[in-house]
Amino acid sequence: MNPHFSAFIQLGKELAATRGVVWEIPLDQNGMAVKGHDWDLTALAGGVAPKHRLRHFSSERSVLDALNAARSSSGLPLLSHSTLSPAWQDLIKAAVMEQLFVRRNSFGHIANNVARPLRVIATCAAGTEPWSVTVDEMALAVRTGNSIQASGKLGDLIAGLTKVLFDTNHLADVGPLYPALATTRLQPRLERRSKFLKSHSEIRHNLEDRKRAERLPERRAFWELVRIIMTEQPLTFMDELRFAAIRIMILTGFRIGEATLLPAEWRTDRHYYDSKQRPAGELGGYSQSLMIRHFAEKQQAKNADSKVLIDKTHYVPQMFEEIVSETLTRAAAITSPLRHTLRKQTESGRFIPEFGVSDLVPATQIYTRLTGNAFWLELSEEQKRPWIQKCRQHYAAECFDELQQMQGELHSSGNGTMSATARMFYRRMAKYERKDGASIASIASIALLDADGNATSLQRDMSQVFVRIGELETYLRAASASKLPDTDPFRLPDRDFDSWEFLFLHPKRSLAEERNDGICDVTRYIAVGRPDTSLVSLSLGEQKSCDTLFKRYGQSDGDKALVLTSHTLRHLQNTELFRLGVADTIISKRFNRRSVAQSYEYDHRSLAEELDQLELPVDVEMALGEKASTVAKMIQSGKASGPIVDAFKRIQSSEGDAAAFEFLKVEADGFHATPYGHCLNSFTVDPCPKHLECFSGCRHLSATNLPENRGHLRTLELKLAAAVETAEAKPSKSIGRTNQIQHAKVRLEGVRTLLATKPGEKPFPDGPDLSIPRSAGVMDG
Numbered sequence: 112m113n114p115h116f117s118a119f120i121q122l123g124k125e126l127a128a129t130r131g132v133v134w135e136i137p138l139d140q141n142g143m144a145v146k147g148h149d150w151d152l153t154a155l156a157g158g159v160a161p162k163h164r165l166r167h168f169s170s171e172r173s174v175l176d177a178l179n180a181a182r183s184s185s186g187l188p189l190l191s192h193s194t195l196s197p198a199w200q201d202l203i204k205a206a207v208m209e210q211l212f213v214r215r216n217s218f219g220h221i222a223n224n225v226a227r228p229l230r231v232i233a234t235c236a237a238g239t240e241p242w243s244v245t246v247d248e249m250a251l252a253v254r255t256g257n258s259i260q261a262s263g264k265l266g267d268l269i270a271g272l273t274k275v276l277f278d279t280n281h282l283a284d285v286g287p288l289y290p291a292l293a294t295t296r297l298q299p300r301l302e303r304r305s306k307f308l309k310s311h312s313e314i315r316h317n318l319e320d321r322k323r324a325e326r327l328p329e330r331r332a333f334w335e336l337v338r339i340i341m342t343e344q345p346l347t348f349m350d351e352l353r354f355a356a357i358r359i360m361i362l363t364g365f366r367i368g369e370a371t372l373l374p375a376e377w378r379t380d381r382h383y384y385d386s387k388q389r390p391a392g393e394l395g396g397y398s399q400s401l402m403i404r405h406f407a408e409k410q411q412a413k414n415a416d417s418k419v420l421i422d423k424t425h426y427v428p429q430m431f432e433e434i435v436s437e438t439l440t441r442a443a444a445i446t447s448p449l450r451h452t453l454r455k456q457t458e459s460g461r462f463i464p465e466f467g468v469s470d471l472v473p474a475t476q477i478y479t480r481l482t483g484n485a486f487w488l489e490l491s492e493e494q495k496r497p498w499i500q501k502c503r504q505h506y507a508a509e510c511f512d513e514l515q516q517m518q519g520e521l522h523s524s525g526n527g528t529m530s531a532t533a534r535m536f537y538r539r540m541a542k543y544e545r546k547d548g549a550s551i552a553s554i555a556s557i558a559l560l561d562a563d564g565n566a567t568s569l570q571r572d573m574s575q576v577f578v579r580i581g582e583l584e585t586y587l588r589a590a591s592a593s594k595l596p597d598t599d600p601f602r603l604p605d606r607d608f609d610s611w612e613f614l615f616l617h618p619k620r621s622l623a624e625e626r627n628d629g630i631c632d633v634t635r636y637i638a639v640g641r642p643d644t645s646l647v648s649l650s651l652g653e654q655k656s657c658d659t660l661f662k663r664y665g666q667s668d669g670d671k672a673l674v675l676t677s678h679t680l681r682h683l684q685n686t687e688l689f690r691l692g693v694a695d696t697i698i699s700k701r702f703n704r705r706s707v708a709q710s711y712e713y714d715h716r717s718l719a720e721e722l723d724q725l726e727l728p729v730d731v732e733m734a735l736g737e738k739a740s741t742v743a744k745m746i747q748s749g750k751a752s753g754p755i756v757d758a759f760k761r762i763q764s765s766e767g768d769a770a771a772f773e774f775l776k777v778e779a780d781g782f783h784a785t786p787y788g789h790c791l792n793s794f795t796v797d798p799c800p801k802h803l804e805c806f807s808g809c810r811h812l813s814a815t816n817l818p819e820n821r822g823h824l825r826t827l828e829l830k831l832a833a834a835v836e837t838a839e840a841k842p843s844k845s846i847g848r849t850n851q852i853q854h855a856k857v858r859l860e861g862v863r864t865l866l867a868t869k870p871g872e873k874p875f876p877d878g879p880d881l882s883i884p885r886s887a888g889v890m891d892g
Contacts, residue, residue, distance in 0.1 A: 112198070115281035116242045123205025126212050130155065134204065142169025142194035150204075152218040156211055158418045159599045159610075161643045163222035165207055169194045170234040171227070173259045178235065190237055198240045199233040206276060217418075228268040229276075231256055244283050246291045249273050253292065327686065327715050328679040332661070335673055336651075337361070339664045346663065347624045348445070348506065348631055352615050352642075353650045353660065355442040359403075360647070360677060362431045364684035364702060367677040369405050371642040372420075373614040375450060377439055379404050379424050401427040401436065407703040419602050423703055439614065445506040446616045448634040453611040457598045461584060462637050468581035471560060474573045475522065477583070478533045481594075483636035484623035485511060488518040489530045499630045508634040515632075522574060529573040537569060537576075540586070557586040594619055594638040615642035651675045685713035786823045787865065788812050788874075806861040810878035814868035824866050831859040 127134050132155065137145045144150075149166035153159070170192055179189045195203075203226055210221045235252040236244050249269070256265035274289040276282065328336075340358050345351035360370045379402040383391040392398035402424040410421040427435050455464045463480060466472055478487045485502065486495060502510045521527035541559055560577045561567045570576055587595065597619075600607040610616075618624075619640035621631040652659040652674030665671035681702075688698045689710075699710045763771035787805050805812040806824070834855045841848060861875070868874040 112240070113242050113281070113284055116198075116202075119209075119280050119282060120201045120205045123201070123208040126208040127204070130212065132208075136166075136168070136200075136204075138168055138194060141192075143167060150207070152207070152211070152222055156218045156418065158218055159601055159641075161219070161645070163218045165204070165222070165226060167226075167230065168200050168203065169230075170237070171230050174231050174234040174255055177255050177258050193237075195230070195233050196240060198242075199229075202241045202282075203229050203233075224268050225272065228256070228265065228272050231265065232269060232272070241277075242282060242284050244277070244288070245285055246288050249277075249288055249292050326679060326682045326713075328675050328683055329673075331669075332673040332675040333679075333683070335661065335665065335670050336675055339660055343664045345503075347621075348503075348633060349617055349621065349625060349646075350650075350660070350663070351445065352442060352617055353647060355438045356615060356647050357651075357677075357680075358438050359435065360680050361684075362435055363403065363425055363427070364681045365405065365425070366408050366681060367644045367647050368408055371615055371644055371646050372406050373439070374404055374406070374608075374612055375443055375446075375614045376612070377404050377443075377614060378402075378436075397429070400429070401432045403427060403435070403439075410703060419604055420608060422603060425703075426701065442614055445633070446614065448506070448508060449616040449618065449636075449639045450611050452634075452637065453596055453598065453616060453639040454609070456596045456637070456639070457600075457609055457611055460598075462587055462596065463580055463584060466580045468584075470580045471562070471564060471577040472580060474533075474537060474559070474576040474578060475519070475529065477578050478529075478536065479515070479632050480635045480637050481587075481591075482533075482536060482623060483618050483621045483631040483633075483638070484532070484627075485514055485630050485632040486518070486623075487529060487533045488522055488527045490518075490527070495629070502630050502632075506633050511632045511634045519574075522572075534569055534573070537573075540590075541569075557582050596637060596639045597641040610641040611639075613641055615646060616640065617642060617646065647677055651677055653677060682713050682715060685710060686715045689714050785812075787820055787827075788815050804858070806865050806874075807858050808861055808875045808878040810873060810875050812865070812875065813873055814865055814870055816870040821866065824862050828859065828862045828866070831855050831862060835859060 124134050132150065133148070136150070137148050139145055144164075144166035149164045152163040152165055153161070170190075172192065175190055175192060182189055206225055206229060207221055210216045210225050211218070216225075232244070232249065232252045233241075235255055236248040239248060252269045253266045256269050257263050259265065270289070270292060273292055278287040278289050336357065340354040340361075343354075345354055356370045359365060359373070360367065363370070381400050381402055383396065383398055383400070385391060385394060390398035404422065404424055406420040407423040408421075410423070411419070456462060458464075461468075475487055479485060485498070498514050502514065504510075518527070522529070537559065540557065557578075558566050559568060560579060561575065562577060564577075564579070567576060597610050600609045602608065617640050618631045618633060618636050619638040621636070623629040624631040648654060650658075650660045652661065653676055659674065661673040662671045665673065685698060685702065688701070689695070695707045695710050699705075699707050702710065702713075704710055759771050785805055806827070835852060838848060838852045838855065865874045
């Protein structure tokens with residue numbers, strides 16, 4: 112163990128002690144924290160939801176499976192699942208403390224992007240302590256991460272931790288690790304998708320290829336999702352909320368968290384007048400526009416509290432006003448009963464506030480409130496189906512009241528008995544025993560009573576069996592923590608924001624509807640949940656899920672197997688706005704961005720779409736043809752330079768547009784898109800004399816801002832730098848070695864010059880004009 116590692120662990124322990132966190136976490140035989148001893152990261156960070164806990168201190172199952180598959184094919188012994196060593200456990204805990212209280216990152220980021228990648232590294236470095244890890248083990252972790260997560264994000268997270276955790280804090284004895292790891296990772300592969308690892312699929316071989324196309328939704332999945340949310344009838348209350356949230360994401364480009372955490376008071380109307388206070392509509396403009404109030408993400412200032420909600424408004428184009436308004440108005444209407452329930456629970460601090468604490472309430476009235484199941488009487492499917500269809504139309508209190516009244520009348524007339532499901536529920540509740548073996552009686556008093564308050568048992572006439580509300584609420588706190596209402600408030604800069612003020616409130620664990628094809632009585636159910644990103648992400652298949660919207664509503668086996676990442680919808684709208692010619696400043700403002708440059712990270716237009724925004728006179732475009740028009744547009748946009756461009760501009764200034772376009776029509780074959788930039792030199796007669804080594808001083812090369820070009824250059828820079836370093840380390844002093852080093856240095860300097868050149872400019876304006884034949888030398892025949 113080196114002193115730097117010891118110091119980092121000591122920092123974590125001091126941070127934990129300062130905040131009253133017990134450092135030692137007892138584990139069970141599976142490497143999981145004993146219940147009650149895990150770290151509640153959400154609470155430690157002062158957050159509310161979603162809940163993230165640090166409790167997993169054993170090898171990652173999926174990583175172990177991938178490693179064992181490779182070891183088995185190589186004839187190596189298989190690795191077994193085991194608890195991480197104390198040193199790895201301490202490293203994970205110290206990293207969590209540092210991320211929480213020094214870097215002040217969010218609890219979700221720490222759980223998913225710090226703790227899990229560290230477990231992956233620990234699994235790949237089995238038998239090696241953290242300070243003894245090498246580049247080989249880190250590279251194995253990166254490769255394994257990429258193999259179990261096709262997007263490449265897990266591999267990137269591991270590489271990132273190598274740099275910001277291991278190298279920055281000098282944790283490893285053989286550091287720094289990242290430079291060698293980066294060189295290894297940048298070797299060409301057949302398929303690579305992440306931003307750090309530029310893939311072959313990202314290179315645009317023609318004008319129709321999109322930049323980073325994998326960040327857009329897969330075409331079939333997108334249109335199938337649109338069909339589902341626009342034409343299918345939702346089968347459950349939760350699905351109706353999911354449909355609404357996804358519609359809003361498609362129409363607005365909201366992030367998944369922004370869409371699911373919309374406030375119930377979402378609507379803001381903005382009115383426009385001229386200087387004389389006349390409505391703008393009378394003057395040919397628009398008098399009113401619809402705005403959506405929402406809580407924008409990534410708006411906090413540096414070192415500000417990331418848990419505070421930032422209130423923003425989002426403009427809705429007129430063409431989408433009707434569908435947006437209908438969608439969100441419907442969502443607000445069907446969640447209104449839940450909002451009313453949660454507000455009373457928040458203000459009273461109780462779970463069933465409509466009854467007094469000492470009230471005796473019949474079991475027939477309590478069952479639906481505790482389970483959400485609207486049917487407590489034994490009814491056939493034929494009897495239930497009309498009621499389900501009727502209640503799903505509006506989820507109105509009147510319909511559910513009518514259903515409860517019908518069941519009460521049947522029961523009192525002796526024509527119906529309480530369902531077996533309901534009777535089993537009460538039987539289990541009366542005989543509840545905790546997993547640790549302690550009877551519920553030791554922590555709460557619960558009993559089935561008669562009308563006089565005396566203990567009784569399950570009876571045929573369950574309307575004569577009562578429960579005392581105070582005892583029931585005590586029981587719920589102890590035995591049903593997962594179904595308690597979400598009453599904790601969030602924070603705005605100037606006040607608290609209560610959970611009941613959110614739009615997409617939903618019943619928690621509504622098994623009667625989600626699992627058993629029934630219906631949840633949202634007007635009575637007490638387990639009201641606040642929304643989070645899982646409302647949408649699980650239904651799209653972003654995480655492993657047994658049930659997605661595609662599986663539930665897909666029309667074919669192929670449709671049912673589709674998945675889609677929610678954030679690609681934001682990329683899609685951003686790209687479409689660029690394609691339609693919307694100014695980058697307007698796009699940046701629409702998406703609450705702080706700089707225009709951020710919008711171009713979401714721009715996935717093909718070069719053809721970019722050039723399509725430029726206009727040439729119709730007669731000129733027809734005369735030039737497709738290729739010459741493309742070159743003309745690139746010259747007009749400043750995306751091209753070279754001898755042809757210089758000649759074009761010279762002719763244009765001296766002889767006019769007609770002569771310049773005629774020249775371009777003949778010389779248009781001189782436009783080439785290379786892996787490093789644009790070349791405008793004609794190779795009709797002779798091939799490229801540089802063999803595409805444009806970066807070695809060719810004056811015809813012009814720089815671009817295309818991420819593909821810059822990715823190739825950065826890769827080349829790493830390779831050339833490594834080649835120079837390797838050559839200089841050789842003890843030989845031969846002429847060949849000197850020439851090799853000089854050759855590599857010239858090209859390395861050229862690559863760095865090209866990287867530093869602004870788009871559209873020439874990196875080597877004074878380089879040799881290779882289009883001119885060289886003079887004959889004495890050795891020429």
